[in-house]
Amino acid sequence: MPKTKWLLNTLVLICFMDLFIQLPVMGPLALSLGAGPFQIGLAVGMYSLTNMIGNMLAGIWIDRFGGKRVLLVGLFATAGILLLYTLVSQPGELLTVRVLHGLSGGLLVPSAFTMVSRVASDRDQGRSMALSGAAVGVAAILGPAFAGIMKASAGLDWLFIAASALLLSGGGVVLLGRIREDVGRSREQDASSSRAKHVFIATLRNPSAAMAYYGAFALMFAMGALTYSLPLKAEALDLPDQAAGLMLSVFGVVAISLFVLPSNRWFDRVPPLRLCAVGGGIVIVSLFALSLTGLQMGMYVVMAVYGLGFALLFPSLNALLVSYVRPEHKGKAFGMFYAFFSLGVVAGSSGLSAFTGDYDLTLRIASGFLLATCCGVGLWGIRRARRESKAMNPSTG
Template sequence: MKRLLYGIVMLCFMDLFIQLPVMGPFAKSLGAGSFVIGLAVGLYSLTNMFGNIAAGYWIDRYGARAILLLGFVLTAGVMLLYPLVTQPLHLIIVRFIHGLTGGLLVPSAFTLVSHYASGQLPGRAMALSGAAVGAAAIVGPAVAGITKAQLGLTPLFIGTSILLALGALLSAVAVPASRVKQITRKLQSSSPHSMTGFEVILRKRPVVQSYIGAFSLMFAMGALTYALPLKVDELGFSAQISGLLLSTFGVVAIIVFVLPSNRWFDRISPLTLMYSGGAVIMLALLLLSFSNDQMAMFAVMGFYGFGFSLLFPSMNALLVNNVSAESKGRAFGLFYAFFSLGVVAGSSGIGALTANYDIALRIAAGFILLAGCVVASLQYAELKGKEKEAS
């Protein structure tokens, strides 16, 4: 069952990674200007946040399996709208809807994984889930590029819809009813718009630390995806080098996730691994900003992948270990909302601050350092509070 769930995680992320390389050129082919092209690319992540939060609430109310199935069905349907798009405004509308429906998928899948890992090896389970994400990050853009070149965009969109429909079929037939319990009577009797459940989750220090890790990691990724192609182009490297550099970090992360090294995530404190991963990523971003040699850049991206492999499972495990079963849907919904927000802030925010790719990478490194200091200060404040209570 767990292996099937990792496959479902991969299908959820294929929805994201297949569209990434083609959406900008698709918007341009419709006659969109640079602003609308950027909006078409980024709007998915923006509305995805709202889908994540809604998914979190519904998962705890109706079960992760039901929301996962709904997300697959709706998103498969939305993919069939893309071939009907004939002007930029239509594309913006479809991207808006796609972000909302796609936001239902990832929190549902990770909630299911977390329940099957509960009481066993949550760190290892999250590492293997990370391998599924990494596989989607490598396979998705490659499939998109090949399909677009050989068959065109319409078959790509239809094929992606079929892939998501397959995910819906697997969820309906092979995944048992979610172990997520129905929400408590007290919460059920509250207003449908009540945020009480989210407030309770956000009062937990480890959960907040996990969210800070999620936001900072994807802030760095957003900055990297903004700055790296610009740097590669400026240095005169071939166009495919950007993709190969990003694939290098993904391959290294997957290797760490699937090898016996994934036992680290249940033997070492999640916070220790988070600090270590953040330090590696910060150093990698700084090194990348000073590197102009192609081979050195590949080595640094491999180092970045190692940092990613430490940070991603550990912050997931920190979340799993500190939320109750009936709150995991909302917890993962918020977690991936911070993921989406981090991507938008990292790419658009740093892009608005500077056009210099090296400075952008250094700003991202500084942000990782700041996030680490905030996480450490939260831990320090809690320890001081416990000391006062003891005295």
């Protein structure tokens, strides 16, 4: 089992490398093809938009065919599509490839995390998700750095070829790693798909599952606002060119440290909802504090604190979702979960950037929006839990 977990976390790393490698190069690639500002924004955002569709399709197929098969299809399809980037010669062709890339890439992450949740025991779901979160953090640090080095030394074509080879190696890990997956379905469940759909919808009405979906959106909304605002702020303050990247690396290092150190036991000992509340509060305060500071050292400190909030949120949201979703519906649950991730990125970056070009105002709006919606969702969950408690125990009302 430990070997299987390491293989699965390696796959999580590879899946997220596909995302983080492309982030710093897609805008410059669109610009080099003669794209205007609108087309550049469309090229960057199109991946996330179609990725949501891929996430939803992945969820349905995972529960039907198993995460291993869907992951294999996603890895090999995405590896082939990455090679198409080397052939594009105009903005329209780039947009077509971005659509295909988003769809195939949407199969990767839900499949990998569903497999992680299925090999973990009920007692260590939180710690298992924390270790997977560490793999995500490593990808967030290595991906942009690898893209920058390859672009400078070998060119964009070889970057996409290397990324394709990386995904093909991931397919080899799946095929040769002898990873067993307990899909958790029976013939009776397959035969009654309509009943299964109703059961899944009923599961989503659970306040904790709904909060997990909102948390996924909120976490990536904050990340989208941050990745949009931080480079602009660093440039306006005349900080070194690498400052924004180093600040993001600080956040990643702090998050990874909490994921891999003995502190990862928190995720199995402390209720996920409590960790989500604390982590969400830290993220909200960090965004607002970042908008107030103009000192380089202060920005580094704030990003370290933000890393703490992210580290508390990411595995707790995954564990919260897994705790309230039946095994045979985990694929659909994770598909929706990462669709909300993609939606949050689009809303936090493209949405806020369309509203204002002021980086500090963007951070404050993001902080205020998250504070208001977190409070609203929290109150909704408390009231719903009380109503359900009274319905189950009428004598206590």
